[in-house]
Amino acid sequence: NTLQRKALAARFLKQATFGHSMDDIDALAETDLDFAAWIDDELAKPAEYHLAHYLTYPLSNLTYPPTWEIPVPRGLVKSCVWWDKVILGEDQLRQRIAWALSQIFVLGDAGSNARGYPKQWLTYYDILVRNAFGNFRDLLQEVTLSGKMGYYLTYVNNEKARGYQLPDENYAREVMQVFTIGLWLLNNDGTLILDDDGNAIPTYDNFHIAELAKVFTGLQYEFYKGIYHRPNRVDPMIVRNENRHDKTAKELVDGTILPGGRDTMVDITEALDVLFNHPNTPPFISFRLIQRFVSSNPSPQFVERVSHVFIDNGEGVRGDLGAVIKAILLDPEARDAGYMVEQGRGKLREPILKFTQLCRAFKLRSNAANKNIFWFRSLIEEFGMAPYNAPDVFNFYLPTYVPHGDIQDHGLVAPEFQILDDSTGLTTFHIFRGLIEEGMGGTVAAGYPPRPTLDYSGEWALAKDAPALIDHLDLLLTHQTMAQNTKDIIIEAVEAIPSFFAKARVQRAVLLVSISPEFATLE
Secondary structure, eight states: OHHHHHHHHHHHHHHHSSOOOHHHHHHHHHTTSOHHHHHHHHHHSOOOOHHHHHTTSOBSOTTSSOOBSSOOOGGGHHHHHHHHHHHHOSOHHHHHHHHHHHTTSOOOOTTOSOTTOHHHHHHHHHHHHHHTTSBHHHHHHHHHHBHHHHHHTTOTTOOOOBTTBOOOOHHHHHHHHTTTSOSBOBOTTSOBOBOTTSOBOBSOOHHHHHHHHHHTOSEEOBOOOSSSOSSBOSSBOEESOGGGSOOSOEEOTTSOEEOTTOOHHHHHHHHHHHHHHSTTHHHHHHHHHHHHHTOSSOOHHHHHHHHHHHHOOSSSOSOBHHHHHHHHHHSHHHHOGGGGGSTTOSEEOOHHHHHHHHHHHTTOOOOGGGTTOOOBOOOHHHHSOOTTOOSSTTOSSOTTOOOTTHHHHTTOOOGGGGGOSHHHHHHHHHHHHHHHHHSSSTTTBOSSSSOOOOOOTTTGGGTTOHHHHHHHHHHHHHTTOOOHHHHHHHHHHHHTSOTTOHHHHHHHHHHHHHTSHHHHEEO
């Protein structure tokens, strides 16, 4: 029936976007749930780049440091751009993939002494935006040559051994451990390959790290161009002097020998090819992307189906991320309603995704007084996560994190629980309350009044009928998964407010739904 189609549409949009309105639900339902066509439309949309958006901001000097017409702290400028794109952007699937990739190819400003130079950060993030539907090999190449990543993982100005000084091993370690093959040999379905004694088999050891570190010698910053902050961490790194590169032969993780005497980019290109073509890379990356969009505990069959698409998109192309994400979102474990009720399915949702869903569901819009800029506070303390604020290269939470209790007892993982504790649980409620009741008021943001607020015009007519209002929000925010007991509690709380206080009734209803278990999880 129509209502069921709308619920399935809402569930899909919750997986694939930063949030949806009732209009978005209706539009997808009217296509008879043609999810493949929706994805194809997203693949065809032009990319909305973060740096280009930043350059539209009201700056008096585009070279930096700028003089802002609103008092945004320098370190939050890049976050302002991010919020603008995820809340107002039309290329929602691309932006969601970029956000997922940013949690794999992590670049955080923790400990950075260059937090306030947005062109550096936005140029890096645009690598993820640009390659979200592209090829993983191209993404790996761009990330590797990024001046910002070279600075973050300390391999810019890396050079061959001189006496007791050896090449920096940071990037060599992380490009294997985090970006491509992981720590343990995997079957194509993501399960561990075991030796004869039943032990997991490491993908590499310290020897391979040291050998790969030699590959990443010789890269330096591009020359200063006078339009960026010095040094130039905006443009890709270059090779200025081949004598800095280690010219000895190098043995890679799969046994490949890079001959001696070769130039820097030849070695780097072949080494990245080896990691890209390693049999671990498809299941390792597929598993992590599935976790971000669908389920913390995908079945081995789910992982294997997606891995096969990573290996071959059907046209002989390996690493097609557009095909991979399409396979994830259209997989039976993502789409068939029967999987929703199976134990261990679904996931705890990131607080940021819950926050952006509220913003998009109720059409938060910036205004002229704020110069069309969303200036949210960092929210890292309240949510345990925020754009560009990952504490280290391992992201806000580990993909293998296991909280104590039932989840651990059932042998499952739940990554997002790593940032959920007594503190963030309470402060997330505080932020949601501020957003729902005040919009971009002082609780969550800053700027000049009047502050943008959520638009409840679609809910006013239902304010007097609490059960109807809750049914409406159940569809919009929880794709009709709200338990009747939860509904009854919220209805009672709403009906405690006199019916002529329509605004207060709607806000209380939205707030209580926003902290419900059904809103917190994706089933």
